Amino acid sequence: MAETDKSKQTSMHVMSGVKSQHDGMGHTSAVKKFTKKKPLTIDEEAYVQGIRNGSRLHLAKAITFIESTVSDQQQIGQSLLKRLLPFTGNSIRIGITGVPGAGKSTFIEAFGKMLGDEGFKVAVLAIDPSSSITGGSILGDKTRMEELARHPNAFIRPSPAAGTLGGVHKKSRETLLLCEAGGYDVILVETVGVGQSETIVRGMVDFFLLLALTGAGDELQGMKKGIMELADALVVNKADGTNEKLAKKTVAEYKQILHFLAPATPNWTTPALAVSSLYKTGLDTVWKTVQTFQHDMQANHVWQNRRKEQTVSWFKTMIVDRLYEDFFSSIDKKETMANLEQMVRQEKVTVSQAVEELFSSNSKE
Ligand SMILES: Nc1nc2c(ncn2[C@@H]2O[C@H](COP(=O)(O)OP(=O)(O)O)[C@@H](O)[C@H]2O)c(=O)[nH]1
Ligand SMILES: [Mg+2]
Numbered sequence: 158m159a160e161t162d163k164s165k166q167t168s169m170h171v172m173s174g175v176k177s178q179h180d181g182m183g184h185t186s187a188v189k190k191f192t193k194k195k196p197l198t199i200d201e202e203a204y205v206q207g208i209r210n211g212s213r214l215h216l217a218k219a220i221t222f223i224e225s226t227v228s229d230q231q232q233i234g235q236s237l238l239k240r241l242l243p244f245t246g247n248s249i250r251i252g253i254t255g256v257p258g259a260g261k262s263t264f265i266e267a268f269g270k271m272l273g274d275e276g277f278k279v280a281v282l283a284i285d286p287s288s289s290i291t292g293g294s295i296l297g298d299k300t301r302m303e304e305l306a307r308h309p310n311a312f313i314r315p316s317p318a319a320g321t322l323g324g325v326h327k328k329s330r331e332t333l334l335l336c337e338a339g340g341y342d343v344i345l346v347e348t349v350g351v352g353q354s355e356t357i358v359r360g361m362v363d364f365f366l367l368l369a370l371t372g373a374g375d376e377l378q379g380m381k382k383g384i385m386e387l388a389d390a391l392v393v394n395k396a397d398g399t400n401e402k403l404a405k406k407t408v409a410e411y412k413q414i415l416h417f418l419a420p421a422t423p424n425w426t427t428p429a430l431a432v433s434s435l436y437k438t439g440l441d442t443v444w445k446t447v448q449t450f451q452h453d454m455q456a457n458h459v460w461q462n463r464r465k466e467q468t469v470s471w472f473k474t475m476i477v478d479r480l481y482e483d484f485f486s487s488i489d490k491k492e493t494m495a496n497l498e499q500m501v502r503q504e505k506v507t508v509s510q511a512v513e514e515l516f517s518s519n520s521k522e
Pocket of ligand 1: 261264
């Protein structure tokens with residue numbers, strides 16, 4: 158937990174790195190040609206040492222390389238990652254999900270601060286697949302994490318904007334690994350967008366926490382049962398003031414529901430707990446739960462096996478993503494696809510015929 162970082166003096170540790178990127182839509186080859194003449198070089202050893210010694214500046218820059226859509230910057234990112242890989246894997250990776258407004262950001266700030274005060278180094282990442290479409294990110298959210306951002310033991314990285322779903326996936330995983338090489342003990346990953354973010358985050362963390370609100374019955378209607386089945390803990394937030402009683406009741410209701418669900422992790426009984434992120438109550442119980450989980454799941458190797466499975470499944474996802482990108486990389490194919498889509502819409506061809514046509518137009522080239 159050494160702190161040799163020059164950026165310690167600054168008041169904010171929230172790193173930008175989102176705005177500077179373009180929309181990620183196929184300018185890469187043009188940029189490649191342009192930058193070929195002057196290949197970018199950096200002092201890799203300085204970066205590796207910097208990151209390992211806890212320099213936020215080096216870490217943030219390395220993440221920017223990883224997130225870059227420019228080929229030689231990407232290569233630097235990969236090269237750094239490769240050198241840092243032996244120093245990864247030592248953190249507890251915790252995913253936090255829940256409907257917008259459940260209090261994820263508030264929880265992460267309070268929880269992260271508690272851990273930071275205990276001497277743990279805490280990194281916060283966010284996954285927002287919807288940003289691939291809207292270009293949005295949690296930058297707007299960061300005001301809520303101001304206190305944590307100022308904490309000497311914390312590092313906050315907004316979600317990468319732009320790129321494909323697989324791209325967001327890849328960047329976030331690689332960012333997580335870089336943070337681990339930087340000695341972060343706990344990595345908190347917030348799901349921001351709704352939709353696919355839950356599965357993506359579940360696929361990269363050890364412990365998945367579902368933050369819920371009071372009224373289990375009501376919420377279950379809006380919330381897919383499937384998400385509950387992904388969770389290693391169900392935490393009812395906002396258990397404070399007039400809401401406290403209802404929160405306790407909700408916890409009891411959730412306990413009953415959980416009883417009938419298959420646990421997300423074999424040999425683990427998913428608990429339901431109540432917290433107030435605002436008044437910082439119950440957070441220590443959540444941490445104890447995570448630690449018990451880590452201890453038990455490492456002892457029975459469920460932890461280690463899950464991480465291996467996650468890496469293999471990441472590999473497969475990246476293959477599919479690569480195939481998809483390669484296939485649609487030419488303008489021609491995009492045009493053919495748009496035309497065929499129109500024909501499918503107008504029922505001029507069957508879907509199978511359209512797919513056949515698209516693939517045969519592919520093989521003609
Ligand atoms: N009373 C109360 N309000 C909370 C608590 N946690 C979060 N909130 C409020 O709920 C709103 C949404 O919180 P936010 O963290 O942005 O939710 P997110 O969308 O899940 O990230 C904010 O106005 C918070 O101040 C809590 O424990 N108690
Ligand atoms: Mg939030």
